[in-house]
Amino acid sequence: MEVLIVGDAPAAGVLVAEIIAQHVQPGVSLGLATGSSPLPVYRELIERHARGELSFAGVRAFTLDEYVGLPRSHPESYHSVIRRELTDQVDLDRVDAPDGQATDIPAEAARFEAAIVEAGGIDVQLLGIGTDGHIGFNEPGSSLASRTRVKTLTQQTRDDNARFFDSVDDVPHHVLTQGLGTILDARHLVLIATGSSKAGAVAAAVEGPVSAFCPASVLQLHPHATVVVDEPAAAQLRLADYYRFAAENKPDWQRF
Numbered sequence: 001m002e003v004l005i006v007g008d009a010p011a012a013g014v015l016v017a018e019i020i021a022q023h024v025q026p027g028v029s030l031g032l033a034t035g036s037s038p039l040p041v042y043r044e045l046i047e048r049h050a051r052g053e054l055s056f057a058g059v060r061a062f063t064l065d066e067y068v069g070l071p072r073s074h075p076e077s078y079h080s081v082i083r084r085e086l087t088d089q090v091d092l093d094r095v096d097a098p099d100g101q102a103t104d105i106p107a108e109a110a111r112f113e114a115a116i117v118e119a120g121g122i123d124v125q126l127l128g129i130g131t132d133g134h135i136g137f138n139e140p141g142s143s144l145a146s147r148t149r150v151k152t153l154t155q156q157t158r159d160d161n162a163r164f165f166d167s168v169d170d171v172p173h174h175v176l177t178q179g180l181g182t183i184l185d186a187r188h189l190v191l192i193a194t195g196s197s198k199a200g201a202v203a204a205a206v207e208g209p210v211s212a213f214c215p216a217s218v219l220q221l222h223p224h225a226t227v228v229v230d231e232p233a234a235a236q237l238r239l240a241d242y243y244r245f246a247a248e249n250k251p252d253w254q255r256f
């Protein structure tokens with residue numbers, strides 16, 4: 001795992017956008033995340049596209065998760081969010097997402113898994129992290145081998161996400177999410193975490209035991225995981241100075 005510490009959230013966004021841009025070429029499949037953390041990444045990708053420096057022609061995208069029961073037309077469905085924040089603003093029109101309104105949820109989960117396989121797998125998966133250590137919507141207790149399925153949100157996650165709704169009561173209890181095993185199948189994982197509220201979860205994910213209690217700790221099992229954090233989110237990392245030294249002295253031949 002590579003841990004890259006930068007000054008603030010905008011800098012984290014630019015760095016992660018650079019990592020993703022290095023993957024972008026026809027035939028590639030991107031894994032996209034929602035939440036606030038990826039927004040600076042998407043802004044940077046959109047700006048590069050607007051300047052004519054980056055094209056998503058021939059690129060496919062898959063989202064991580066979706067609320068169960070929320071109509072796709074709802075402004076806070078992840079189907080709507082990812083279009084609004086990224087794909088409608090660039091030349092990326094092949095976006096697949098789990099359908100949280102499917103009448104047969106297990107069949108929809110199986111369809112989504114098969115679509116990822118049919119696309120040749122996900123080349124680079126962008127991830128945020130919840131304050132309780134979730135990635136996608138894999139809450140604590142998620143099997144480290146899990147596939148796309150329904151999960152029940154913790155109250156902590158519903159409280160965290162209430163800011164996107166009129167009230168916490170409007171935040172759905174159930175979600176459809178790529179499993180931790182699904183996420184591990186992507187060829188490169190890039191996690192972005194910014195702000196002091198993420199410091200505990202980041203430390204548990206990077207330096208704690210690999211455990212379903214902190215689902216993001218599953219990144220420790222992946223051969224190519226990059227964690228980009230700003231200073232406040234890095235505050236509880238015990239090996240922060242080592243990560244800084246390694247990044248500053250990175251050999252030229254070593255890629256992200």
Ligand code: GLP
Nearest residue numbers: 034035036037128129130136137
């Ligand atoms: C949601 C999403 C996650 C995201 C998390 C953190 O729960 N399902 O994919 O990582 O929120 O969001 P934020 O970046 O807004 O803190």
